Amino acid sequence: VQLVESGGDLVQPGGSLRLSCAASGFTFGSYSMNWVRQAPGKGLEWVSYISISGTTIYYADSVKGRFTISRDKAKSSLFLQMNSLRAGDTAIYYCARDSGTYSGLDYWGQGTLVTVSS
C-alpha cells in the first residue's frame, strides 16, 4: 500500500491550491479516504472524508465552504481543492485510508506542505 501526496506549495492568502494523493498497492475503489492536516508543531486535525462511491462527503467546520474533496477511481487518486486559503491553513496535509472495517485510518501518505503567506 502506498499513498503519495503532491501539490503542496507556497500560496498567498485568498489563493487556491489543488492537492493530489496517488494510491497504489490496493483496490482504491474499495476504500473511503480522508484528508488530515497538521500545522507546524501542532497536533492532527481531520479535514475531510469521502466515501467509496464519492456520494457521501464530510468536512471539518474550519474548511467547509472553502475546500472540496473528490476522487477519481480510474486514476486511483484522491484530491483536495482548496480555495480562499488563510494563514491558518498552513500545514502538512496527509491523505489517509479508512480501513473500512471500523478500524481507524490504517495507511497514511508522507504528506505535502501547504504554506499560506504573503
Add this chain to the structure above:
Amino acid sequence: DIQMTQSPSTLSASVGDRVTITCRASQSISSWLAWYQQKPGKAPKLLIYKASSLENGVPSRFSGSGSGTEFTLTISSLQPDDFSTYYCQQYHSYLLTFGGGTKVEIK
C-alpha cells in the same frame, strides 16, 4: 463535534518504564477509538483500533483499554523506539476528531 482530551500532554519516562496515556471523550463513543504513534517528520502510524485491538505488526507491549468516554494506552516496558508523540482519535462520528497528543520524552 466530539471533543477528545488527552493527558498528560508531555510525559518523561525511562527505558523499561510502564507508561499510561489517558484519552477522554466529551460523549460516549462506545469502543470507536484508535491510537496512533507519530515520530518527528513522519506520518502517523496506527497502533490500536476499536479501543483495544492491536494493529498487525505492532509490538505486544502496546495495549489499549476502555469504552464509553475513558480510554487508556499502555506501553508495558518502554523501548528506545517508543519515544514519540501519541494521539487518540474517535471514529464514532464521521466528523473525526483527535486528541491533542502526548509526547513521550526520555527522562
